[in-house]
Amino acid sequence: MTEAVLILAIVLCFGGMFSLWRGWRHLVARRPLRAGGRGSIGLILLAVATLASLAALDLAGYQRLTAERPVAVIRFAAAGPATYTARLTTAFGETASYRLLGQDWRLDARVLKWRAWATLLGFEPLYQLRRLSGRYASVADAQSRPHTVYAIGHDRGLDVWMWARRLHLSFVDAVYGSSVYLPMAAGAEYRVSLGPTGLIARPENEAARQAVAGWR
Structure with a gap:
């Protein structure tokens, strides 16, 4: 159109x-x-x-x-009570494993969106994955039990995200952080995408769908 x-x-x-x-x-x-x-x-x-x-x-x-862009696939294996091994594969083919504590997983990213005239020139929304962490379902557990947080992204050269926030560049429409979290389960697999409102995660197999269905 x-x-x-x-x-x-x-x-x-x-x-x-x-x-x-x-x-x-x-x-x-x-x-x-x-x-x-x-x-x-x-x-x-x-x-x-x-x-x-x-x-x-x-x-x-x-x-x-309006189009979603694939960001990552994350798979889980049980490693003990409230402990899971998460295997994260990014859209660029990079794969790494992490030990997460808790009942849920959380993925954080930075997002840059351009103004309409910039998108017309070919600029597409940009993202950078920043952190993967475990999350406790109970507030009491979150306050008393150990946490696991991993940096999965780093700045390379000029930090465009930082300068876009500081300088209020005219071609930048929005600069914000986005995160998504869902329950962990043995054998569960989720696919993460970047949509108009930020990160979106969906279950990819039956183990993940059952975990989401019983999520509290």
């Missing part, structure tokens, strides 16, 4: 410029009536092209942000 509107805007723009050029030729040839007609048509076409461009810009923002 966005591409079609953008192509229409480009065609109208060229048509408007051509009509203005023809109008100029008529004006030079001392044909004012034809010059005025061609010029009016050219201005109308350029105005419609501008409106079509603005529509394409707005549509680009919506379409880019």
Whole structure:
């Protein structure tokens, strides 16, 4: 849809410029009536092209942000009472294992979203996974029992996320943290995606679906 509107805007723009050029030729040839007609048509076409461009810009923002992007797959194996081994595989194929304590797992990420005109130029929402941690279902356990937290992302070169927050860059629409948590279970597998509102996790097998169904 966005591409079609953008192509229409480009065609109208060229048509408007051509009509203005023809109008100029008529004006030079001392044909004012034809010059005025061609010029009016050219201005109308350029105005419609501008409106079509603005529509394409707005549509680009919506379409880019409605599609989910795969982020990671996480699998669990029991390793003791309220203890699990989590095997995390990112969308880039990186795999690592972590020992988590508690009943739930939690994944944190940083997210950068661009303004509509930037998405039209090809910029897509960016994310960086930051932490994987265990989470206790009980507040009392969370206050008294040991916690497991792992850094799974690090800054490489310029910290764009930090500078985007500090400088309020015009092409950045939103900078925020996003997290998702679900229950751990032996053999459970979850798939994590990045959607319009942040991270989304869904059970991928029966063990995970049963864990979510009995979650409290």
